[in-house]
Amino acid sequence: MTDDSVAVELDFGDDELIPAIAQDVETNEILMLAYVSPDALEETQNTGLAHYYSRSRDELWQKGGSSGHRQHVEEIHVDCDGDALLYRVEQEGGACHTGYESCFYRTLDGETVGEKIFDPNEVYE
């Protein structure tokens, strides 16, 4: 039996990472998917700002740390198996480094369906 009053146990798996979906708390739009380490999750909870773990750079990072496009985390949900997270966020600026509001701005066929809201050349120097 699961006791609903206790914190949910997470399964970080062999690589100590768990995928986290960032969703706009107002529009429910999905903004991005990134990975979270135990430290990244703790930093997110301590600061209220979304932190992730970069697999390519092998480091903890704060979303918006360089661009200013921070994510204020209002709620964190966890899935039934405890191996995926949902960050419900208020997004400053756009979530995608390409300038789009969401990283999921294309269909699989290459059609652009998302909205470009900033010029990455002006944000990332």
Add this chain to the structure above:
Amino acid sequence: MTDDSVAVELDFGDDELIPAIAQDVETNEILMLAYVSPDALEETQNTGLAHYYSRSRDELWQKGGSSGHRQHVEEIHVDCDGDALLYRVEQEGGACHTGYESCFYRTLDGETVGEKIFDPNEVYE
């Protein structure tokens, strides 16, 4: 330069799996996160029904194959890096095997925030 008229190249990584988020196309609610192999993606595209790859059972599976709670995939989006997918779906029944509409029915603190819409004992025999 990316040519928007060609299909997006996907990065399935070393394990040949890519995470896919299933989102309700009407409410934008996030229903579940699961993994997709190249074969699972092809089956999804061929049938219009969401297919995934189970890491624990090591096999391709069709969502709703046993429960009847199928996902009709209306659009597939891909993220900027080509290493995450978004299935925009019409969900029959509930997405979660626990009876909830979404697998993300709890907060990290264990509070239930989702809606239970079926009795799993009646669906899974």
